Amino acid sequence: MRVESLGSTLGSEFGTVFHSSSSIFGTKKIDGYRRSATFRFRRVPISCAVRFRPCIDIHKGKVKQIVGSTLSDSKEDGPALVTNFESDKSAGEYAKMYKEDGLPGGHVIMLGADPLSRAAAIEALHAYPGGLQVGGGINSDNSLQYIEEGASHVIVTSYVFNNGQMDLERLKDLVRVVGKERLVLDLSCRKREGKYAIVTDRWQKFSDVYLDKKILDFLAKYADEFLVHGVDVEGKKLGIDEELVELLGKHSPIPVTYAGGVTVMADLERIKVAGLGHVDVSVGSALDVFGGNLPYEEVVAWHTQQEALTV
Template identity: 80%
Template sequence: MASSSSSLHSSASSSHKLLASRKVFSSSLFNGFQRHRRYRFIASFPSSHATSRSFSCLSIKCAVRFRPCIDIHKGKVKQIVGSTLRDLKEEDGSALVTNFESDKTAAEFANLYKEDGLMGGHVIMLGADDLSKATAIEALRAYPGGLQVGGGINVNNALSYIEEGASHVIVTSYVFNNGQMDLERLKDLVRVVGKQKLVLDLSCRKKEGRYAIVTDRWQKFSDVYLDEKVLEFLANYADEFLVHGVDVEGKRLGIDEELVALLGRHSPIPVTYAGGVTVMNDLERIKVAGDRRVDVTVGSALDIFGGNLPYKDVVSWHTQQETLMV
């Protein structure tokens, strides 16, 4: 499954370029939440000291960017069908579907992205083992300020990753706890690292015709569904969103255009979509469906990860989009 040693280098040269008495989030939290004006919102929080808060205008970019990724499993850079991830015992990996395993280190990929000027990529630890953590830190140190990191992030370790060079920490399961959103945990994270350093992973799967946020390696459905009010509310606690279309992620089945359109219409902060990109035209489809407001991650389809889509072509496309930014 390992790539040839020349693949990564050829792409690079071609492009050169705490828990007690927690308040748990539910749909009732949105009662009183109303749109005030474009990208300005007022929310009231149900509590014994209910108050309303006015939030400043939140701006988003108006051109699509390519966000690279480094997925790490047991210390190796891999591309895995995310929906097959489980908390498996060490000796049991039978259910895991691996599309690709690289002979290159995470730091080598980080250096490639640095050379090509790609900012805001994602380093995702697909497991809680120490080897994966050490490998992720090597990547962060190779490209300080250029990569975000996720996987097992909580209030106790979030700041340490920022100190190691992460631009942001990416969080899902710590906040979406036992199928619900723990608002106090989210507030704790904001207090520790700051809103400007926090990315909320709102990866989702279709359930009864709606997009439900999933947690715990995408195996557990939460009771929170992606819609306009949810995105507006959560934007007050995060700098960006990351959304994997789990139903198509890692399967090269094409993008979830409906999900991309939802994100483009309703996210008031930068948002990155991942899942199903197979050919260059999928990037254009994301640009159109997301109204130029949704960034894109490509994984298994790239030639540097064993796929057929030339990494250098995606970087060239990204460079072209940058000229359209306003």
């Protein structure tokens, strides 16, 4: 089916709000988040507060932070693979932390189809049943298994955007199996010729589907949420792709989470403003729990502050 023929809209409600608790990683709990002089941005409507969506990336059974654009489809990752961090904590421990800190809607991504990665993902789902989405090798045959293991949603990219084309029959099949309300479409993209093209197969292959209002409206008929990594900046801690966030905030008719390039607390506010308060945010390599410098507890406190704005 050609993208040019697409066009429709469908709204969706945003999720509920939760509270914040303490971390298993020994960092001191912060009771509140103080806005510094750094955050002097125009105000966003109170009804449009955003959420922090945590992540657990699993590679060969271990929780890692990898520069996604360096992954390959080969069974043995080559020398080009860039690993920012490998944790001595299990996926289940991270999931337990997110549960204790009241952070629903995070994603578990299997960066490979090996049994160790699948086992680690299931461990995380069991530790936080109903609180995590799962992606990586999901198709209509195995999607329901992950829901039964405790995933709130399954996340799909390559199965639907196959060989550079959108396979509408596969998408409809997934909806029949798990339901629209349990499906997240990963629309991670890279810029090509000035437009954002959805990329598949570990972000190595460009599809002929480009993000714009028409495609977002159409895909919203089949999904509960979108997840979008800005692949050009993901894992590189170079700052966010503000243009992409603006596009998502303006045109996505359903909840959408952006990931990629967050480095400092100011980036969270930039996403809030650029996304018009409609774009949730995921942070990976920059967090101290993943070897970075950005305090996880400060991000949790920021998340709690955003929730308070909706009361």
